[in-house]
Amino acid sequence: MPVVATAAPVHSSSPPAASDAAAAEAEADLSSALSLANIRQTLIRLEDTIIFSLIERAQFARNEPVYEAGAIPVPGFHATGSRYSLLEYLLREIEQVHGRIRRYTSPDEYAFFPEDLPALVLPPITYEQVLAPCSTVVNINTAILDMYLQDLLPEISVPGDDHNYGSSAMNDVTALQALSKRIHYGMFVAEAKFRKQTEQYSELIRRQDSAAILDLLTDRAVELKVIERVRLKAATFGVDLSSGGDGCTSYRVQPEVVAQLYEKWIMPLTKEVEVQYLLRRLDAESGGSSSDGAAAASKAQQRQHSAAA
Numbered sequence: 118m119p120v121v122a123t124a125a126p127v128h129s130s131s132p133p134a135a136s137d138a139a140a141a142e143a144e145a146d147l148s149s150a151l152s153l154a155n156i157r158q159t160l161i162r163l164e165d166t167i168i169f170s171l172i173e174r175a176q177f178a179r180n181e182p183v184y185e186a187g188a189i190p191v192p193g194f195h196a197t198g199s200r201y202s203l204l205e206y207l208l209r210e211i212e213q214v215h216g217r218i219r220r221y222t223s224p225d226e227y228a229f230f231p232e233d234l235p236a237l238v239l240p241p242i243t244y245e246q247v248l249a250p251c252s253t254v255v256n257i258n259t260a261i262l263d264m265y266l267q268d269l270l271p272e273i274s275v276p277g278d279d280h281n282y283g284s285s286a287m288n289d290v291t292a293l294q295a296l297s298k299r300i301h302y303g304m305f306v307a308e309a310k311f312r313k314q315t316e317q318y319s320e321l322i323r324r325q326d327s328a329a330i331l332d333l334l335t336d337r338a339v340e341l342k343v344i345e346r347v348r349l350k351a352a353t354f355g356v357d358l359s360s361g362g363d364g365c366t367s368y369r370v371q372p373e374v375v376a377q378l379y380e381k382w383i384m385p386l387t388k389e390v391e392v393q394y395l396l397r398r399l400d401a402e403s404g405g406s407s408s409d410g411a412a413a414a415s416k417a418q419q420r421q422h423s424a425a426a
């Protein structure tokens with residue numbers, strides 16, 4: 118399982134802290150895990166993963182049949198006319214396998230189909246409780262999938278059908294999982310900000326003032342640095358080295374497209390996660406209001422599965 122750089126898993130098998138030094142070390146680990154600088158370093162590392170995944174997907178044409186329900190029948194999974202697309206088939210199947218080896222018990226991993234996660238086949242890991250229980254309730258992967266299909270994919274793939282359906286779907290899944298991880302990492306950012314300005318956020322949370330919370334958590338200077346950095350990374354990682362002979366450099370994904378994706382979609386969705394997490398931050402230990410039951414139940418349920426394993 119990926120070790121969360123800012124909140125490494127603490128295995129429950131370790132003995133309770135026997136000394137003040139151990140308790141101080143655990144406290145230091147937690148404060149390091151929630152330092153905004155460390156969390157931002159993880160977001161910077163995830164930029165590389167996202168940009169390379171977009172470069173890989175951009176090799177293939179749009180391949181619309183991959184996204185049309187029932188357009189590519191998958192024997193045993195669904196017949197022609199089914200409500201599922203090839204992409205959904207692949208995403209669901211991968212989440213089944215990864216789910217069994219406890220990927221989605223990690224606090225930085227969020228499934229696209231959390232309600233369908235299977236029982237674990239590996240013993241559970243108990244992670245340091247860095248986030249509040251409401252983190253099991255926040256999951257915006259439906260919005261991320263919609264954004265990917267409606268707004269992102271048309272920007273990075275040329276129209277047409279080259280029949281590379283399997284490769285397109287595989288690269289889509291890699292990109293979607295990287296985007297989901299980056300956007301849901303907004304919960305670590307939100308927790309760090311909450312702990313730095315507890316009173317200010319608590320007052321806004323008690324009023325459920327989402328607009329004011331969004332305003333308080335927004336850091337435009339950081340956003341502008343992110344946009345510039347991803348534009349430069351895309352130009353560096355994506356340059357077509359076989360081009361340039363005629364003075365015109367070409368790119369596998371246009372750097373400006375990547376910059377715009379961050380500006381218009383990735384950062385706003387990250388802030389949406391931050392706001393949703395903060396709005397529930399003061400909820401009781403139950404992990405969210407009744408209307409959030411399904412998402413909470415699925416993440417908690419898999420953890421419960423793990424307890425039974």
Ligand SMILES: C=C(O[C@@H]1C=C(C(=O)O)C=C[C@H]1O)C(=O)O
Nearest residue numbers: 306334335336339340343384387
């Ligand atoms: C992630 C943060 O919160 C917000 C979202 C950002 C992003 O998605 O990159 C950047 C700055 C903030 O507006 C942060 O403060 O680092």
